[in-house]
Amino acid sequence: MQQNLILEDDIQxxxxxxxxxxxxxxxxxxxxxxxxxxxxxxxxxDSLERQVVIKECFPGAVCCRAGGKVQARSADRAGQFSSxxxxxLREARRLAKLNHPNIVGVHQVFEENNSAYMALDYVExxxxxxxxxxxxxxxxxxxxxxxxxxxxxxxxxxHGLGILHRDISPDNFxxxxxxxxxxxxxxxxxxxxxxxxxxxSALLAVKDGYSPHEFYLAxxxxxxxxxxxxLGATFYHLxxxxxxxxxxxxxxxxxxxxxxxxxxxxxxxxxxxxxxxxAIDKALAVLQEDRxxxxxxxxxxxxAAPVAAPEPEPELGxxxxxxxxxxVQDTNVDLQPGKPTAVETRKRHVPSRQLARSAQExxxxxxxxxxxxxISDVDAWQKEQDRALKAARKAAQAAQAxxxxxxxxxxxxxxxxxxxxxxxxPRRASAATAx
Ligand SMILES: Nc1ncnc2c1ncn2[C@@H]1O[C@H](COP(=O)(O)OP(=O)(O)OP(=O)(O)O)[C@@H](O)[C@H]1O
Ligand SMILES: [Mg+2]
Numbered sequence: 001m002q003q004n005l006i007l008e009d010d011i012q013x014x015x016x017x018x019x020x021x022x023x024x025x026x027x028x029x030x031x032x033x034x035x036x037x038x039x040x041x042x043x044x045x046d047s048l049e050r051q052v053v054i055k056e057c058f059p060g061a062v063c064c065r066a067g068g069k070v071q072a073r074s075a076d077r078a079g080q081f082s083s084x085x086x087x088x089l090r091e092a093r094r095l096a097k098l099n100h101p102n103i104v105g106v107h108q109v110f111e112e113n114n115s116a117y118m119a120l121d122y123v124e125x126x127x128x129x130x131x132x133x134x135x136x137x138x139x140x141x142x143x144x145x146x147x148x149x150x151x152x153x154x155x156x157x158x159h160g161l162g163i164l165h166r167d168i169s170p171d172n173f174x175x176x177x178x179x180x181x182x183x184x185x186x187x188x189x190x191x192x193x194x195x196x197x198x199x200x201s202a203l204l205a206v207k208d209g210y211s212p213h214e215f216y217l218a219x220x221x222x223x224x225x226x227x228x229x230x231l232g233a234t235f236y237h238l239x240x241x242x243x244x245x246x247x248x249x250x251x252x253x254x255x256x257x258x259x260x261x262x263x264x265x266x267x268x269x270x271x272x273x274x275x276x277x278x279a280i281d282k283a284l285a286v287l288q289e290d291r292x293x294x295x296x297x298x299x300x301x302x303x304a305a306p307v308a309a310p311e312p313e314p315e316l317g318x319x320x321x322x323x324x325x326x327x328v329q330d331t332n333v334d335l336q337p338g339k340p341t342a343v344e345t346r347k348r349h350v351p352s353r354q355l356a357r358s359a360q361e362x363x364x365x366x367x368x369x370x371x372x373x374x375i376s377d378v379d380a381w382q383k384e385q386d387r388a389l390k391a392a393r394k395a396a397q398a399a400q401a402x403x404x405x406x407x408x409x410x411x412x413x414x415x416x417x418x419x420x421x422x423x424x425x426p427r428r429a430s431a432a433t434a435x
């Protein structure tokens with residue numbers, strides 16, 4: 001189509017320049033804060049000279065700026081661009097209705113330059129990743145416990161309205177000088193049932209370490225527990241200083257007969273009570289069904305947890321891992337190794353973020369399992385995966401329990417000596433220095 005032909009000379013910088021006015025002079029762009037996968041975030045002044053933040057719908061993989069307007073990069077991207085824009089506007093209007101002290105306020109949603117915008121409250125402070133890097137002394141266990149409660153209350157409010165955030169990570173929480181926490185960045189927020197638009201789901205933004213495995217597949221049902229996985233990963237990062245292993249690696253490790261690379265927090269000495277750490281571990285379960293199912297349930301777990309930090313228990317025997325691996329291998333005996341889904345990594349100041357460009361280019365036209373085999377019914381496949389892995393785990397635990405019982409019976413006379421020797425064995429080193 002003629003109007004979609006963009007001449008090289010017309011292509012401008014992606015970002016709006018400082019001094020650009022929007023909405024008939026109501027907003028004046030001051031500076032560009034960051035260009036992300038879905039949009040560009042600017043600092044701006046409103047007509048009363050108050051600081052605001054403007055988010056522009058700008059999925060750089062499918063659009064560019066030309067002649068002052070935002071346009072699809074090519075004719076075949078036009079449908080995707082307008083679909084993303086529609087979605088951005090619909091989500092922005094829903095978010096504008098939210099009213100929570102720990103969720104950023106949206107005060108205006110509008111269309112201009114053939115794109116869509118939302119004006120947000122400006123929140124003083126740094127994101128949690130920056131605080132962790134620059135001022136780790138601010139994030140004491142007491143503060144982190146309090147932040148988790150606040151975060152859970154915000155997420156509970158959101159989920160109560162049927163909204164998933166889908167991009168919870170340390171860089172999407174801002175912490176001000178007074179210690180108030182604000183959840184931001186609903187750019188990728190979507191409705192509870194994330195199935196309505198295939199083109200859009202191909203543009204899923206995933207963040208390694210924070211996204212549960214279901215976020216890596218288009219058209220898979222997402223749950224409250226999917227957001228809670230990301231929240232668990234966020235607090236795992238605050239406790240340990242690093243993001244947990246990538247969920248797809250974890251899933252692949254289990255399926256490939258290897259132990260889950262995730263080391264439960266509750267087995268280490270991190271300076272927190274066991275209940276607090278166990279809840280994070282549960283939120284981070286690979287299988288959706290094994291996770292904490294609601295923010296309220298997580299809050300209840302925190303209420304029930306003792307405050308003092310009890311002695312850490314020894315790690316699970318490697319035998320158990322071996323048995324699980326063997327059973328998982330048996331379950332997957334018919335699967336063949338194949339090509340993993342391709343994704344493009346965008347360079348950012350935040351943790352590695354991956355963006356699938358388009359359904360045609362980056363994702364296979366049909367979802368595939370981790371070995372590259374096509375999946376015709378994704379929901380049924382995921383349910384079957386969950387069921388098989390759960391059954392494998394149950395059988396392994398039963399086998400382990402039976403073996404332990406047998407060993408205890410046989411080795412009863414030696415247990416006194418073992419206990420005695422144990423007193424001289426070196427204590428397991430704590431996994432990291434407590435904050
Ligand atoms: N309301 C706000 N007040 C103050 N600073 C903000 C606000 N919103 C965003 N920022 C700053 O801009 C940065 C990027 O914003 P945001 O997280 O919304 O964009 P993004 O990660 O690029 O988004 P996307 O997922 O849409 O690509 C934040 O880490 C924060 O430093
Ligand atoms: Mg962000």
